[in-house]
Amino acid sequence: MEQHRTRPPQHRPRRGAPVPAQAARGAALDARRSAPVARRPPPPLVQAVRRMPNPRLTGLGSGLFCVAVMFALACLDQLLFEASLVVYGVLFVPVCALTAVWVRRGDLVTAPVVVPIAFAIGLVPVADSGGGFGGRVMGLFTALATQAGWLYGGTLVAGLIVTFRKVRLMTRRAAQRRAQAAASRRSLPPARPSRPTG
Numbered sequence: 001m002e003q004h005r006t007r008p009p010q011h012r013p014r015r016g017a018p019v020p021a022q023a024a025r026g027a028a029l030d031a032r033r034s035a036p037v038a039r040r041p042p043p044p045l046v047q048a049v050r051r052m053p054n055p056r057l058t059g060l061g062s063g064l065f066c067v068a069v070m071f072a073l074a075c076l077d078q079l080l081f082e083a084s085l086v087v088y089g090v091l092f093v094p095v096c097a098l099t100a101v102w103v104r105r106g107d108l109v110t111a112p113v114v115v116p117i118a119f120a121i122g123l124v125p126v127a128d129s130g131g132g133f134g135g136r137v138m139g140l141f142t143a144l145a146t147q148a149g150w151l152y153g154g155t156l157v158a159g160l161i162v163t164f165r166k167v168r169l170m171t172r173r174a175a176q177r178r179a180q181a182a183a184s185r186r187s188l189p190p191a192r193p194s195r196p197t198g
Contacts, residue, residue: 054102055102056102056103056104057099057102057103057104057107058103058104058107059103059107059109059110059114062099062102062103062107062110062111062114063110063114063117063118065099065102066095066096066099066114066115066117066118067114067117067118067121067122069095069118070091070092070095070118070119070121070122071121071122071124071125073088073091073095073122074088074122074123074124074125074126075125077091077125077126078125078126083125083126083127083128084126085126085143085146085147088122088123088126088147088150089147089149089150089151089153089154090150092115092119092122092150092151092154093150093153093154093157095115095118095154096111096115096154096155096157096158097157097158097161099111099114099115099118099158100112100115100157100158100159100161100162100165101161101165103162105165105169108162108165108166109162111158111159111161111162112155112158112159112162115154115155115158116151116155119150119151119154120140120144123140123143123144123147124136124140126143127139127140127142127143128142128143
C-alpha cells in the first residue's frame with residue numbers, strides 16, 4: 001500500500017488580514033488617538049485667581065458689599081494713614097474690580113452703578129470736617145471733586161469687566177444655540193424622495 005505523504009498544515013495569512021507588525025502599529029496608533037491629550041498647566045497667576053473665592057452676589061448684595069468694604073477701608077485709612085485720600089482712592093480700584101467680578105450674570109448692569117455710591121459713602125470718615133453738619137457736607141463735596149480721577153477710574157474698571165463678562169456670556173449662548181441647532185438637524189430623519197404620480 002502506498003502511504004500518502006501528509007504535509008504539516010501551513011497557516012498562511014489571509015488576504016487583507018494585517019501582518020502582526022502592522023497590527024501592533026495600528027493598535028499603537030489607536031491607543032495614541034484614544035489617549036487624553038496632555039494639557040499644559042495654566043500660568044501661576046491664573047491658578048491663583050482660580051483658587052480665590054468666587055461668590056455670586058445679587059445686585060443688592062454687590063452694592064452692600066462695596067459700600068461696607070469702602071467704609072471699613074476708609075475707617076482703616078483714617079486710623080493708619082491719617083485720612084489719606086490717595087490711599088482711599090488706590091484701595092477703591094480693586095474693590096470695584098471685585099464687585100464687577102463677583103456680581104452674578106443677571107445683575108451685571110448694577111456693578112458700575114453701585115461703585116460710585118460706595119465711593120461717596122466711604123468718603124464720610126476721611127473727608128475734612130470743618131465743624132458741624134454743613135462743614136462735613138462741604139468736606140465731602142470737596143473730596144469728591146478732588147478725587148474724581150479715582151472715582152472715574154474705578155467705575156471704568158468695573159464697566160470694562162462687566163462688558164467683557166457680558167460679551168463672553170453672549171458668545172457662549174450663541175455657541176450653545178448653534179450646537180443645539182446642529183444636533184437637532186442631525187437627529188431629523190432624511191427626507192424621502194416623493195414618488196412621481198402618473
